[in-house]
Amino acid sequence: MLAMKTPLGLWLVVAASAACAKKADGTIGQADAQFAGDALAAEIEDGATGFGPVASQGAANPSCVTLSGNTADTDGDSIPDAATLTFNCSTTEAGHTGTITGTEMVTDPKPTMPSWDFTATADLHFALTAPSGGSITHDRTGTIVGAQQGTTFSLARTLDATTTIQASPTSTGVSIDETNAWTITYAPTVTWMPGAVVVGGTVSATGSWSVTMGSNAADATLATTSPLTFTPSCATRVTGGTLTATYEGGGHMNTLTVAWTGCGARTVTYAAR
Secondary structure (H helix, E strand, O other), rough: OOOOOOHHHHHHHHHHHHHOOOOOOOOOOOOHHHHHHHHHHHHHHHHHHOOOOOOOOOOOOOHEEEEEEOOOOOOOOOOEEEEEEEEEEEEOOOEEEEEEEEEEEOOOOOOOOOOOOOOEEEEEEEEOOOOOOOOEEEEEEEEEEEEEEOEEEEEEEEEEEEEEEEEOOOOOEEEEEEEEEEEEEEEOOOOOOOOOOOOOEEEEEEEEEEEEEEEEEEEEEEEEEEEEEEEOOOOOOOOEEEEEEEEEOEEEEEEEEEEEEEEEEEEEEEEEE
């Protein structure tokens, strides 16, 4: 249910801008906007990749995920009855090396009824290294609850995440801390059954998102102002739509807007009023 698919090059470019001057009042502002917006977008994309077979998610090669405990899937919906997923995954692409380690404990509260219902407790660790030596580490802990209401499916994510980015092995690096307390909802355009390959549709996110970068912070409310296009053929799933994060600070009402324009293509804008 968790994956890290953000391009390393994008993070390293943003890291350089994030090290620039900060607003003196301690509010996430223009200098932090690109990095903070990209961090939020990465979490939304990660949430979108969570829809699909549960027992092997988070890795390009499902064989690197080991199940233990009660690994039975009595109702065949891809959700183990009560198992621990242990990740020990690595992949290399274009000289970039990524790893995922850690565990998720997954419980199916309706083990005899096929449905998108489960609770997962995550303790996962991601690392991505570039040929230049630049790197990203990302640690994420918390809970994810899956629920189904008719033909819509949701993931309620309550997660703490810390991302550290270094443009080079000798650089100081940039750290961002996030607390996610939001729900992402998937509305497929055709019938989808839990455990099957996902189909096209839309996703939306609502809830709260808190972010801290150095001495600057924001406690934001999320709104999906234009439904996010869900495209299964895209690795990050989201290919269109708009999301806003709105928060008070520095005497202003601040807004970060993330707009997706294609697979792996998005823009971040900041406004204060």
